[in-house]
Amino acid sequence: MGTFCYFPHTEEDIARMLERIGVKSLDDLYSDVPADFIYKGEYDLPSAMSEQEVRDHFARLASMNRKLKVFVGQGAYDHCTPSAIPYLTSRSEFLTAYTPYQCEISQGTLRYIFEWQTMICRLTGLDCSNASMYDGPTAAAEAMRMCVACTRKRNTVLLSAGLLPHVIATVRSYAKYEGTQIIVSDDLAGGISAHASDLAGVIVPSIDRDGIIRDLEGLAEQVHAAGALLVEYCDPSALGVLKTPAEWGADIAVGDGQPLGIPLNFGGPYVGFMACRKDYMRKLPGRIVGQTEDAAGRRCFVLTLQAREQHIRREKATSNICSNQSLMALWCTIYLSLMGPEGLRRVNGLCWERSHYLHDELLKTGLFDEVHEGEFLKEFVLKPHIPAERLMHALLDAGYFAALPTAEGNVSFCVTEKHGKDEIDGLVKTVRELAR
Amino acid sequence: MKYYDKLIFELSRPGRTGFSLPAAEGGMPVGGKLWRGSAPELPEVSEPDVVRHYTNLSQMNFGVDTGFYPLGSCTMKYNPKLNEEIAAMPGFTGQHPLQPKESTEGSRAVFEELDKALAAITGMKRFTFRPCAGAHGELTGLMLMKEYHLGRGDLARTKVIVPDSAHGTNPASAACCGYEIVVVKSKADGLVDVEDLKPLLGPDIAGIMMTNPNTLGLFEKDIKEIAELVHGCGGLLYYDGANMNPLLGVARPGDMGFDILHLNLHKTFSTPHGGGGPGSGPVGVSERVLPYLDIPHVSGFHGNFTVMLRALAYILMLGRENIRMAGRLATLNANYVKESLKDCYRLPIPSVCKHEFVFDGLLEPNGTTTLDVAKRLLDYGFHAPTIYFPLLFHQAIMIEPTETESPETLDAFIEVMRKIAEEARTDPGLLHSAPRTAPVGRPDETRAARQPILKYEA
C-alpha cells in the first residue's frame, strides 16, 4: 500500500488498525457479507492510470468534440462568463463543503444563498425564493406539484404549448407517476374554462420556444378567477429588462439560471430557481435560508422552515428534494453582482441588436420567410426555403451550430453578446454560399 | 475563521460597475407593456469588491480541504484536483446540449465509458444519467419501478416497503411517485426483520427500497432471502446508493438481486459536494427493467455532465487495481474509530460496521446532548458527524470517516472525542456554550422559523 495517491494508509498503518479492531485481515471486516457476494473476479475496468495518462485521455476525448460557434438557444444560452466567477467558485471552502448543516461553520454558503434568494426576488418581483433547484425544467415540475398542493383536491395543470420542449417533457414525467393531469395547449383561455373546476395551475413562458416575448395581459385574472395559480417560466437574464412575473400577476416564477453566465456544459450542471408570493411560502419546496441572530446579537443565517422537508415530514413532505444546486447558485450570484442592473441591461441590449441584425441579414438573403411578428430579445425562428436538417448540417460542417430545426419545420437561431458583427457576417455568408 | 458581516448589497454604490462589455447601440426598446418599469435592484460593485467579498465569505466555510468531515451517510472523501482540471476543459464545457451527434463524439464517449465502468462496479446492466442528485435518482428509480409494473399490465401494485431505518428521502420519493408507504421494522440488531417483512408482501407490493449497508452502517446479511421473498411476490428491489462506498471494489448490488439502483457520484465517486450541489444520481437497472430505462424524462438535458467527467476521471485513477482497496479502507477507518471510542460513547449495536456507525450519545452525558457534542467538535477544528439520524436512536451520532483520512487524522479526532467526553463529566458548560471559536455562536433558529426573513431589505 501507500502506492495510490488518494489513500494515506501504509502496510504498518493497516496492521496497527486491524489489531486495535481485533481482526486479522481487511476481509475479516466483511465477515457479515455472504461469501457469494464478495466479488472475486477482476473488475472490468481499465488498469489504473497516472494523472498525466488521465489528462491525455480526456484531452483526446475533448478533441473528438467539434468546436463550434453556437447560435442556438432552446434552453441553453451561450453568454459570456466573467473570469472572476470560476476563480471564486473553485475556492475549496465553497467547492468541498457539504449542505450547510452546521451553520456556525457554514456562514459563507448560507450568506451567498441568502444573497441569491434576494436577487431572485428582485429579478422576479416576488416575495420569497428558495435556495435553488436542479435546473429550470425540474423547477417547473416542482411548481406544477406546488400548484396541486396549494389548491388541494384539484389535479389538472395547463401548460402553454409555447414552453420549451424539454420543460414540457420534464413536467409531464413528474405528473405522470403522481397522477396529475397535464393539458398542453396553445389556447389558454379555452383550456382554463374547459378545466376550471379541476384546474390547479397554469404554466406559461415569459419568452416562448420561438423566442417571442409573450404578452400576458389579463391572464392572471383569468387563472385566478378559475381558482388556480399562475406560474411563469422565465429567463432570469431577460428579467433584467422584461416585465416581471409579479407585474404580470404570477404567483410563482421558475426558470433556469444558466443564462447568468453558466457555460453550456453539454447540458449541466445548470441551476433552477423558484420564487413565489408570500401566501405560498410554506409550500415552497427545497432548502430555504433565513436570517437570525446568535446569542451575542450577531447577524447570522440558517436553513429554516425545515419542518416542510423530507427529513422531517418523510412521505408527507412537499417534495423529495433534499439538496440544491448550491455552487451554481453561487455562480449566478457572483454573475449578478458583477453585472449589476446596468450590466444586465447591456447584455440584453447587445443580444437584442445582434439578434435583430442576424434576423434582418438572413431575411435579406431571400432564403427565409418570417414566421412571427411579435417582439424578440435574442432568439427567433425563420422558415427556410431549403430543408431545415440540411441547412443545420451544412452549417455544422462550416463550424457553426445554428438553424436548429423545430417541430414545425422552422429553424431556430439565438445570438448573445458573445458573438460580434464579424462572426454574424461570417454565418450569413456561409448561408448564402450554401444556397448557391 | 473570522466573522465578516457584509452582504453584497451593502457594498453597493450607484454608478459603480463590475462588468466589461462593449457599449450597446441602443436599439432595444425602452418602456412599453412587455418591458419592466424599473431596473432590478442588483448590487453596483466593482470586480475587486466582488472578489474580496466572496473570498471573505469563503473563509467562514468549512470544507473537506479544510479538515476532517466525518458526516455520516455523506461520504465526505477527498475531491481530487485533477477532476476539476478535466471538468473545466473547454472542449467539454463549450458543447451545447442540442448539438447533433456527429459533433459530440467525445462527450458521448464519456457517457459510454462511465456507463460501462459503473455497470462493472455495481453489476447493473445500464445507467441513465439524467438525475441530478441522490433524491432525484430515487425518484427516477421509482418511476422505473412503476413503468416496469405498468409494462406488465400489473396495475395493482400501489405500495412500496421502506425500512424504519431508511433515509427520509426514501418515503418522500415514493410518495412523489404516487406510492403508499409501508414500513418494515428493524430488529434489535439493526437489520430488517424478515419475519416482519413476510406478512407485508403480496400482490399490492411494487417493491422494497433498501440501503445496504443500512443507515446504521450494517450490512443487511439476509439480503438474499429478502430478494427471494420480494421477487417471489412480484416486487422489485431498489438499492439506495447513499451507502455504496464500503462496497466499492468489494461487492456488487447487482449480484445481490437488486433491480434498480442509484449512485451518488458526489459521494462514492469523489466529486465535490459544492455546498449542497451540483451532484449526480445516475440510475442503473437490471435486465428486466432495461426496456424502461429511457422513459422518464426527469431533467432538462443529459444530467450534470461535468460531474460525470469528474467521476470518470476518479475511476480511471483508481483503475481495477486500486478500487479493491477503496471500500475496504473506508470500512477499516470506521471500525477503527468505533473501537477507539466505544468506552466513552454508547454503542447500541456492537457488531462490525461497514463505512459508518452510530453512537447513541455519551455514556455519561451529565446533562449534555448530542447537539452539544457536535458543537464542541467545531471548537476543536473538526466538522460534526451527522446527528439525530437515524431516528431509531434519540441521541444518534453517525460517524463516517471515509478511506481518504489518514490514521493520524483519525487519532486526532479520537483524542478530541475522548476529551469532549471528559469535559462533559467535569465541565459540561464547555459543551453547552460551544461553539466559541466559530465566526458565530448558535443561532436563534426558533426566531428564524417564526418570523422568517428570507431576503435582504435595506
Add this chain to the structure above:
Amino acid sequence: MSKIVDGLLYSESHEWVKVDGNVAIVGISDYAQSELGDITYVDMPEPDDEFKAGDDFGAVESVKTSGEIIAPVSGKVVACNTELAEHPELINEDAYSAWIVKIEMSDRSELDSLLNASAYAKLLG
C-alpha cells in the same frame, strides 16, 4: 410533569377535545407541546373541510420536527384558530387555551373511544 386538565377528553395521539354541544373543540396536549419544543408554525385545515376520525388534518411544526394533528372525531371543520398563524407560541404558553380547530361532529359516539383525564394520565405514565 405535563399538565392534564380534568373534564377534557384525550386521544392517544395527544390531542385534547372539549365538547360544546355538537361541536368538538380540538387542540394538542401540554405533553405534546413540550415534546415538540418551541412551536414555529401550525398548518391548519380550512373551514368546511371534512375529516374522518384518525385522519391527519394538519401539523404543528417546531424547528427540528413536526407533529401531525389527528382528527379525534369525524366531522366538518367549522372554525380555525387564526390567531395561531401569527402567534404559534400560544400553544407553548398554554396548550389548553390555544385551541386549533372546532369540528361539527358527525358521530358523537366516537367520543366514547377517547380517554378521560385519568386514563390519559395513565397513558403518559
